[in-house]
Amino acid sequence: METALPNIQLIAILPEMILALVACALFVAEPFVPLEKKESLGYFSIGGLLLSGFSLVFLWGKEISTFNGMIAIDFYAIFFKMVFLSISILIIMMSFRYIEIQHINLGEYYGLILFATIGMMFLPSATDLLSFYLSLELMSMSLYVLTAFMRKDPRSIEAGIKYFLTGVFASGVILYGIAFLYGLTGTTNLTGIHEQLAGQDLSSSPTLIIAVILMVTGFGFKIAAVPFHMWAPDVYEGAPTPITAFLSAGSKAAAFSVMLRVFITGLEGSHDTWWQILWLVSVLTMTLGNVVAMVQTNIKRLLAYSSIAHAGYLMIGLIAGNNVGLTAILVYLVGYVFMTLGAFTLVILICRKGVRGDQISDLRGLARTHPLVAATFILFALSLIGIPPTAGFVGKLYLFNAAIQGGFYWLAIIAILNSAISLYYYFNIVKVMYMDEPLDAMPLSFSPALKVALSIMAFVTLFLGLYPEPIIRGAISSVKIFL
């Protein structure tokens, strides 16, 4: 029997290989670095992320499909890889002061963030159910450990356990769906699945419906869509705040990046089978997220429900399934990443020795003591609601436009009403910051890196609102692969 070696182009995974090397170096170097110098490991990992981003130049404009069709490099993948790299850099910059206060300034922290980033970067490249499953697990497993990283804090452990159980459950369900999809089509390759499904009329086959339901359930857990959202508020509250931001921005964007691949590339022919399920999930998700967010007193929980609601908005693009919808998802995700990271930065700033700083009341009078920080938060709040001139507005405009073009009028109306609801709870925070008296001088835990990160986020949020041209053009050329 002859076995041909598959044609492997290692250059396709160069950015991930660099990150893996840096992450391994971090784990090895960690015991040799004294406690007061752990910050240098953080700067080292930022260097690795930048190097990895630089190596994307070698992949620019290329169309590679390698590892037997498991990994694809195209503009779509590169677009998302850049998003994930920027998320990780910002997360590490946000972390320095926080992990010092919480006594978790260890090299493993940065190493695990890098491993999670590798998983995220493989996800938009995954063109096979196997590579998709493996990278999803790489991302999730690093995040389980990071969530429970404050091992002296019972809340963090509890969050870790809840995240682990729901996450593992979700991946089990996704895997069962993969098994059925494989049984139905005889291949794990997404393009192959598409061809098989197109070749035979399977749109009403019960096996396909079971497979789709299982996959939607699994993805629903990963993006925290109703009714699979129960874990999100608890995990977001208990996890270290930078990791909460990482979950909210990175893992959500990663799940969406691969959802587009699976549902549009693999299951596009069965759009009629899955859009109704997603329609219902989307409406429930945004409504419940926004309504429950109104009664929260804890900022991290509030942001958790807000991120649930945002997952609902994002699904509109997938339901519309047209070119505008896919572009809108990409545009919205980029804006969402920066604005949600910005909102979490505020929580990190309030946290100091002896103050958890995750209650809304902890923000009392912030505008008196730190007017600039309060003003920055207003910018992020405006963007999260979707008011011009911010990135959130551009994204929402595109999403609602996609729904209308696809003929989903009710979906657009419900989404607009939901945006109006979200005005209430974001401006409740603003009210507390501006109207109430400050309790004390409120020293904020600033660090130079965090200042830079916060300025970047604020700048991008505003810039994309005023001049969204480049990101829209990038998104349009990214989704060309689906046509």
Next chain:
Amino acid sequence: MIPVSYYVVVSTMMFVIGLLGILIRRNFLIILFAIELMLNAANINLVAFSHYSNAIDGQIVSLFVIAIAAAEAAIGLAIIIVLFRSQRTTNVDELNLLKW
């Protein structure tokens, strides 16, 4: 030859047992076992489908799944040790610090 539907029935039963185990049992270790059952149910399906369609892909996927399951168990056990050290319990119902 045993028809493929028999394998699907067995794997579905295993999957459902795993699912119920996660929902009903309250001991973290038992839940971990239940999760392994779910993953292995998928493995049975993959191998059976692979065998009947004369393609080897499914069996390769199941090998990767076994490796993933081992990694998952390792992380799960690590988290449970941390939990036991701080709270002296492995019962997930006693975790009630975070709620609204």
